[in-house]
Amino acid sequence: MVELAVVLPTFKERENVAPVLAALERALAGIHYEVIFVDDDSPDETAELIRGISLRDPRVRVLQRIHRRGLSSACVEGMMATAAPYIAVMDADLQHDETILPAMLATLKQQHLDLVIASRNMPGGSMGDFSRERVAISGFGKTLSRMVCRCELSDPMSGFFLLDRAFVHEVVRSVSAIGFKILVDLVASCRRPVRFAEVPYRFRTRQRGESKLDIMVLIEYLQLVLDKMVGDLIPARFLLFSVVGALGALLNMAALAMLFRWFGLEFTIALGVATFLAMTSNFFLNNTVTYRDRRLKGSMLWLGLVSFYAVCSVGGVITIMLSEFLRRAGLAWYTAGAIAVVITSVWNFSITQLVTWRLQRRRHASRSAPQQA
Numbered sequence: 001m002v003e004l005a006v007v008l009p010t011f012k013e014r015e016n017v018a019p020v021l022a023a024l025e026r027a028l029a030g031i032h033y034e035v036i037f038v039d040d041d042s043p044d045e046t047a048e049l050i051r052g053i054s055l056r057d058p059r060v061r062v063l064q065r066i067h068r069r070g071l072s073s074a075c076v077e078g079m080m081a082t083a084a085p086y087i088a089v090m091d092a093d094l095q096h097d098e099t100i101l102p103a104m105l106a107t108l109k110q111q112h113l114d115l116v117i118a119s120r121n122m123p124g125g126s127m128g129d130f131s132r133e134r135v136a137i138s139g140f141g142k143t144l145s146r147m148v149c150r151c152e153l154s155d156p157m158s159g160f161f162l163l164d165r166a167f168v169h170e171v172v173r174s175v176s177a178i179g180f181k182i183l184v185d186l187v188a189s190c191r192r193p194v195r196f197a198e199v200p201y202r203f204r205t206r207q208r209g210e211s212k213l214d215i216m217v218l219i220e221y222l223q224l225v226l227d228k229m230v231g232d233l234i235p236a237r238f239l240l241f242s243v244v245g246a247l248g249a250l251l252n253m254a255a256l257a258m259l260f261r262w263f264g265l266e267f268t269i270a271l272g273v274a275t276f277l278a279m280t281s282n283f284f285l286n287n288t289v290t291y292r293d294r295r296l297k298g299s300m301l302w303l304g305l306v307s308f309y310a311v312c313s314v315g316g317v318i319t320i321m322l323s324e325f326l327r328r329a330g331l332a333w334y335t336a337g338a339i340a341v342v343i344t345s346v347w348n349f350s351i352t353q354l355v356t357w358r359l360q361r362r363r364h365a366s367r368s369a370p371q372q373a
Ligand SMILES: Nc1nc2c(ncn2[C@@H]2O[C@H](COP(=O)(O)OP(=O)(O)OP(=O)(O)O)[C@@H](O)[C@H]2O)c(=O)[nH]1
Pocket: 008, 009, 010, 011, 012, 013, 038, 039, 040, 069, 070, 071, 074, 090, 091, 092, 093, 095, 206, 210, 211, 212, 213
């Protein structure tokens, strides 16, 4: 019977697949285990390579996700794809020390815990060759995590941990699955104190393949923390969309002031150009931040931009008509304006979500649809 499943999220890790499997084979001698790679359709065909290995070794499987990105959601789906009573999650790039897995498993079983975390921030552990900036960012992440986890974790940014399956099932429906930091997400999703232990390890330097860390990891982490705090009331994606919208409104005002006051353009023309600029920047910001996981590329990017202009222009007309209507109905100008802006934001968000950021999927769906005879 399989006792332990090791979930390895991958994106462009082809050259690490064989070494990580060999390392697990050595470390887990005597334990019945299986390995589940969750690959987000890596262009280097990591998934194809793993499928080849699975044919020979049934302990190895791959879950290949199409049009999806995201480390956290990959881990969740990997965890849900196994029947093993214990589940380990670790990176596939050999930075996590697989040799401590048996000790982590023994601790979890002996102490009847929900979770054992491999920590870099306790005696015996180390951040390895982490640059000072990355240590600082990790520290900042740790401080933020205290706002949502009701316990003190020494390394909440860790992507290396072992769980009891019952715990996964208990929290999985509350998990946000946004971004990179699945551990904080799991712990913050639990309605009772989590029973956990920490085991030290030394983070290794990446030997092969490239890092996927970028500024988006930080933005998505902020999004996760926000979702954990207010997500039951307002969807995190809507919050991000609103932040981008507010930035756009500022840009709109600044451009209007410049074009009208400095360049002496006629007011309506200046307003038109400023609005056009703000809509364009909003589209690109939303495409890279709010909808990173469904980012439009190539020809779909331009089609998306046109549909975004169309939806937001209708939104603009709604704002004008609604605020005028409310003002005539006796509301103060600022109340009428505020209500109209909120309603327009919901309109812009809902319709662009349904139309603009569905384009890529539609195109692929129509391409892969069976041909009619
Ligand atoms: N399925 C999936 N896996 C991902 C994604 N992004 C990263 N990964 C995998 O998650 C693990 C961690 O990513 P890394 O880029 O190594 O992040 P890191 O270890 O914090 O950064 P480095 O120290 O620079 O390597 C690796 O196994 C990646 O292949 C993703 O979008 N989807």
